[in-house]
Amino acid sequence: MTRILSVAAALAVVVGSVGIFASPALAHETRSVGPYTFVVGWVTEPAIVGQANALFLGVSETASGKGVEGLAKTLTAQVIAGGGAATKSLGLSADADMPGQYTSDLVPTRAGDYTFRFTGTVGTTKIDEKFESGPNRFDPVTDGADLQFPDQVPPAGDLAKQLADANTKVTIAMALAAVAVVLSFASFIPALRRR
Amino acid sequence: MKRLRTFALVAALALAGAAAAGAPAAAHANYVKSNPAADARLVKPPTEIRVAFSEPPDPKGSQIQVLDEQGARWDEGATLASDEPNGLKVGLKPIGDGGYTVAWTTVSAVDGHETKGSFAFVVGNGPLPSLPDVPNASPAPTPLEVAGRAIGYAGIALALGCALFGLIVHAATGPAEVRRERQLFAFAGGAIAIGSAALVLAEGDRLPPRLELLLSLRLLTGIAVIAALSPRLPDRSRRYTVLVAGIAAALTATLVSHATALGNVKDMALDLIHVLSISTWSGGVVSLLWIYLLAGGRQGDALRRTAWRFSLVALTSVGVLVTAGVLQALDRLVLIQDLVETPYGLALLAKMALLVVILAVASLNLLRYGPRAQRTGLVRGTIVEAGLLAAVFVAAGILTALAPPAQPSGAAFDETQHVAGYRIELVVPTSIPGRNRFVLRVHQGLTAVTVAEKVALRFTMVEHDMGEAELVADERAPGEYVATGSPTAMYGTWKVQAIVRLPGQDDIRALFTVPISQQSGQGATAVALTTKSLSLVVFPDPTLPVAGAPIQLSVIALDGGQPATGRTVTGTITAKDGQPTGGQTFTATEVGAGRYRIDIPALAQGKWTLRIQIGGPQETADYTFSVSP
Numbered sequence: 001m002t003r004i005l006s007v008a009a010a011l012a013v014v015v016g017s018v019g020i021f022a023s024p025a026l027a028h029e030t031r032s033v034g035p036y037t038f039v040v041g042w043v044t045e046p047a048i049v050g051q052a053n054a055l056f057l058g059v060s061e062t063a064s065g066k067g068v069e070g071l072a073k074t075l076t077a078q079v080i081a082g083g084g085a086a087t088k089s090l091g092l093s094a095d096a097d098m099p100g101q102y103t104s105d106l107v108p109t110r111a112g113d114y115t116f117r118f119t120g121t122v123g124t125t126k127i128d129e130k131f132e133s134g135p136n137r138f139d140p141v142t143d144g145a146d147l148q149f150p151d152q153v154p155p156a157g158d159l160a161k162q163l164a165d166a167n168t169k170v171t172i173a174m175a176l177a178a179v180a181v182v183l184s185f186a187s188f189i190p191a192l193r194r195r
Numbered sequence: 196m197k198r199l200r201t202f203a204l205v206a207a208l209a210l211a212g213a214a215a216a217g218a219p220a221a222a223h224a225n226y227v228k229s230n231p232a233a234d235a236r237l238v239k240p241p242t243e244i245r246v247a248f249s250e251p252p253d254p255k256g257s258q259i260q261v262l263d264e265q266g267a268r269w270d271e272g273a274t275l276a277s278d279e280p281n282g283l284k285v286g287l288k289p290i291g292d293g294g295y296t297v298a299w300t301t302v303s304a305v306d307g308h309e310t311k312g313s314f315a316f317v318v319g320n321g322p323l324p325s326l327p328d329v330p331n332a333s334p335a336p337t338p339l340e341v342a343g344r345a346i347g348y349a350g351i352a353l354a355l356g357c358a359l360f361g362l363i364v365h366a367a368t369g370p371a372e373v374r375r376e377r378q379l380f381a382f383a384g385g386a387i388a389i390g391s392a393a394l395v396l397a398e399g400d401r402l403p404p405r406l407e408l409l410l411s412l413r414l415l416t417g418i419a420v421i422a423a424l425s426p427r428l429p430d431r432s433r434r435y436t437v438l439v440a441g442i443a444a445a446l447t448a449t450l451v452s453h454a455t456a457l458g459n460v461k462d463m464a465l466d467l468i469h470v471l472s473i474s475t476w477s478g479g480v481v482s483l484l485w486i487y488l489l490a491g492g493r494q495g496d497a498l499r500r501t502a503w504r505f506s507l508v509a510l511t512s513v514g515v516l517v518t519a520g521v522l523q524a525l526d527r528l529v530l531i532q533d534l535v536e537t538p539y540g541l542a543l544l545a546k547m548a549l550l551v552v553i554l555a556v557a558s559l560n561l562l563r564y565g566p567r568a569q570r571t572g573l574v575r576g577t578i579v580e581a582g583l584l585a586a587v588f589v590a591a592g593i594l595t596a597l598a599p600p601a602q603p604s605g606a607a608f609d610e611t612q613h614v615a616g617y618r619i620e621l622v623v624p625t626s627i628p629g630r631n632r633f634v635l636r637v638h639q640g641l642t643a644v645t646v647a648e649k650v651a652l653r654f655t656m657v658e659h660d661m662g663e664a665e666l667v668a669d670e671r672a673p674g675e676y677v678a679t680g681s682p683t684a685m686y687g688t689w690k691v692q693a694i695v696r697l698p699g700q701d702d703i704r705a706l707f708t709v710p711i712s713q714q715s716g717q718g719a720t721a722v723a724l725t726t727k728s729l730s731l732v733v734f735p736d737p738t739l740p741v742a743g744a745p746i747q748l749s750v751i752a753l754d755g756g757q758p759a760t761g762r763t764v765t766g767t768i769t770a771k772d773g774q775p776t777g778g779q780t781f782t783a784t785e786v787g788a789g790r791y792r793i794d795i796p797a798l799a800q801g802k803w804t805l806r807i808q809i810g811g812p813q814e815t816a817d818y819t820f821s822v823s824p
Contacts, residue, residue: 135663
């Protein structure tokens with residue numbers, strides 16, 4: 001009986017893992033790279049500015065569907081915001097329970113498109129692949145305004161930008177005020193001279 | 196005083212009437228549409244090229260050239276007017292498969308302005324040729340054209356302003372003043388005639404007949420002003436004669452302006468009011484200086500009263516001038532940034548800056564020298580004012596020769612946004628359900644942005660959840676990115692997010708709201724059908740199917756307002772030219788939420804009927820479409 005249960009459990013794991021790689025989450029991009037299949041996206045979707053999230057990477061052998069292990073040492077990941085306004089190297093952590101699946105923690109702080117770039121090797125295959133968010137791929141990061149209730153809070157990045165703009169305006173206002181003070185004193189000079 | 200009130204009342208009524216009318220933009224003769232269309236892929240070569248423009252082009256000065264990828268010309272014969280509005284056409288020699296560039300140059304029949312542009316098409320399956328120039332480029336005006344305009348405007352202003360000064364403010368008395376008034380009239384008449392002649396010379400061989408006629412009429416008004424110097428004419432009659440001739444000359448200026456090009460009465464009225472008000476003011480300043488202040492030693496109350504009377508006329512004119520100018524600027528600028536980012540805006544800004552300085556000088560005359568009857572101060576002030584007003588006419592000469600930023604594109608959708616320092620313009624020539632061409636122009640200031648890593652357009656529908664679709668645009672000309680596809684498959688409102696990715700920068704994102712509707716004259720072929728419980732929109736790609744070439748039929752299916760997903764969709768040929776026929780069945784593939792595509796390898800010429808079945812046999816609808824030879 002124990003043996004039957006063990007076989008059933010093993011079958012369930014195999015079928016489950018095949019299911020995962022055969023039909024990945026809707027908002028993940030699946031791409032064949034040589035003999036391997038890459039699945040890339042966010043661990044949590046929709047990805048919202050300021051909320052803890054993580055890069056999801058799944059690599060399997062296309063022919064067998066078997067997850068490829070050990071890539072945390074042979075692959076490096078990089079996250080790119082927009083056209084490269086900000087880039088960051090990411091360390092990959094293997095999922096102990098799901099062979100071939102890796103994650104890397106990340107808190108996106110800017111709304112928009114993100115690109116994940118992977119370089120290195122998988123087996124003997126050299127890898128240099130970019131995965132970009134977008135329709136039929138994985139979700140861009142949103143500011144989450146639609147989901148906030150009851151108050152809508154601007155993302156920290158936007159607040160920082162607004163603060164910087166406000167500081168600039170205050171500096172300009174102070175400079176203009178100084179000029180106005182000087183001019184107002186200067187306007188007294190002709191009157192003082194007449195006396 | 197009664198005359199002054201009457202003058203102010205007439206001016207106020209004219210302005211109110213102008214402000215109450217509609218609000219257009221105006222410009223040069225720009226590309227609207229063509230046959231073949233821009234970026235068209237043709238199965239068979241065309242025998243002629245037809246292009247329609249936003250203004251009537253003059254065929255004499257216009258040209259359409261058709262060039263292959265080696266630069267060899269394939270157009271044949273002269274460029275002629277076509278039978279469609281504002282259209283030109285040119286014949287073609289027999290051409291083979293390959294890419295062709297159509298380079299066009301037009302001269303507006305209204306104002307004589309030249310515009311250049313190009314588009315491309317392909318016969319067969321080859322790549323589209325790249326376009327070397329940004330379309331609709333308008334060559335800079337020549338110095339002779341600017342000089343002709345400035346001298347002409349100065350002449351009109353002098354004639355009108357001097358005549359009104361004599362009729363309303365101060366009639367020249369005594370031989371010295373009358374002599375000086377006649378000198379100004381002679382100068383005004385000469386300037387009008389010389390300005391008109393300079394414009395005729397600047398246009399050269401390409402001078403359109405209508406412009407030739409109006410410039411000739413303006414030249415005649417200049418001669419009429421000079422003829423009014425006849426000693427047999429009483430002084431008062433002379434002033435009225437010059438006034439009428441000046442108004443006629445101002446009218447010719449309006450009739451060859453940007454304002455008239457589109458034939459909008461309100462814009463024309465604003466233009467005329469603008470010319471009349473600046474003329475009254477600037478001509479009056481010169482008259483005050485030359486006839487009144489420099490002719491004799493007027494002092495005290497007489498000087499004070501005349502200065503005040505002229506100030507009232509000038510203030511009214513400036514009020515009308517500024518109001519008419521602002522209303523015109525609002526029509527002709529797309530964005531406030533146009534003031535510093537376009538040649539037209541820079542010329543307008545220079546004119547406005549000059550105006551501010553002139554008003555500062557004029558306020559000294561009005562508030563300080565006039566009330567105190569300080570003749571020396573008034574002479575000095577009006578000399579500076581007159582000199583600056585001359586500079587305003589040079590700025591006006593440049594301004595009227597340049598294309599305003601608000602150009603009529605003839606497109607169904609054309610909107611510009613300013614995002615993070617970049618100008619992003621989305622143009623959708625035909626906003627119909629089905630295949631559309633989306634043109635995104637990206638500029639930073641006056642410079643085309645050519646270094647974009649990626650330019651994408653993302654489409655989502657407001658009324659229904661059709662999912663998000665993306666088109667990636669190719670750079671077809673410097674700063675011009677074009678994408679063609681059918682993401683806007685349904686009637687309704689679509690949000691189009693333009694994303695411009697530049698190296699090392701945050702993405703530039705602009706969100707446009709594009710209405711998609713089936714309007715006549717856009718070549719729309721989408722048809723709304725219903726089955727027992729579903730609503731369908733069906734359209735072919737290409738828009739006009741050709742015999743022997745592959746046809747894709749897009750079927751959008753809605754079930755209770757939501758996309759009908761996961762259905763089995765088939766299309767069966769049931770009739771040709773109205774006769775039942777046993778036909779082939781094609782199975783559709785689902786290409787998006789509720790979006791299905793039926794691929795038909797080829798059909799013969801004729802009118803075909805396809806029975807579309809969605810799911811069970813109850814859910815059917817017949818779609819009829821034509822296949823051309």
